[in-house]
């Protein structure tokens with residue numbers, strides 16, 4: 001999925017830094033996992049991974065992809081589960097339109113002006129989400145299968161949403177992609193014999209874990225993640241929240257990040273670096289983030305073992321050269337240090 005600050009294009013640099021700067025690294029925490037691409041790349045390289053994000057939909061993606069070691073078999077079903085879900089209609093279920101939260105709140109109808117989804121797709125999202133929960137409650141799905149299906153749903157939704165990448169606002173005219181029927185695709189699962197764990201907690205709760213390396217890719221600026229992905233969070237939780245405002249935002253007081261505020265970002269980084277019990281720490285950031293390069297480097301130097309601290313800077317344009325208005329002078333950074 002396209003994700004703000006996603007590292008799909010930086011994977012080689014991350015792996016290369018781990019290879020060149022460290023020894024005997026077998027276990028890695030991806031503590032701000034977002035779209036899960038870094039965790040998946042580490043899993044593919046044979047690391048034992050702990051993936052974490054405080055947003056539930058991000059956890060769902062990780063748990064349903066990175067967190068699965070072999071393709072689920074859906075042993076309790078004698079039909080193709082994804083195909084069945086892709087063709088689900090109201091007539092196939094006992095659910096009513098009143099239960100369809102996405103249809104009732106994010107698709108135009110007599111009670112709603114919001115234009116996030118065409119009616120058919122909104123209802124489909126609801127029916128699929130409700131069906132997955134029904135199967136889980138009936139004991140028909142293993143935990144892996146449950147999250148695999150939820151991840152397939154979360155990954156499919158942006159392709160039919162009337163947005164320009166994030167869910168902070170919807171377009172006033174229907175984009176042509178919204179006319180395509182929602183289609184779940186099989187999430188690609190990398191097989192591994194290593195233990196993979198997924199968590200959904202605040203980063204502070206995992207700093208005492210003793211892994212070989214902790215990879216930290218926190219938010220860079222004041223743009224919070226939840227408002228930009230609020231509908232994915234609601235689909236993942238399906239908790240019928242009380243919505244607010246023109247865009248139908250769910251409440252998110254508990255999901256504001258200390259990395260997104262000028263007055264908390266320094267102490268947030270100090271906690272990350274000081275309390276990190278893993279042997280190595282690798283931080284992704286950029287040179288226009290809320291904390292300046294000098295301040296972050298100083299924190300790293302203060303807590304680094306010996307002179308282990310390194311700062312690698314990469315020209316943003318070098319790996320995002322397909323984006324027309326990329327910013328000159330913007331650099332992606334990797335801060336590396338040994339902690340103990």
Ligand SMILES: C[S@@+](CC[C@H](N)C(=O)[O-])C[C@H]1O[C@@H](n2cnc3c(N)ncnc32)[C@H](O)[C@@H]1O
Pocket residue numbers: 003004005006007008031032033034035036037038052053054055058201202203204217218219220225256257258259
């Ligand atoms: C820059 S993104 C990570 C992108 C990810 N590396 C990728 O490639 O997709 C930052 C992530 O940090 C998460 N986050 C922010 N504050 C957090 C906190 N206090 N604890 C855990 N996760 C947090 C956000 O939800 C967001 O997904």
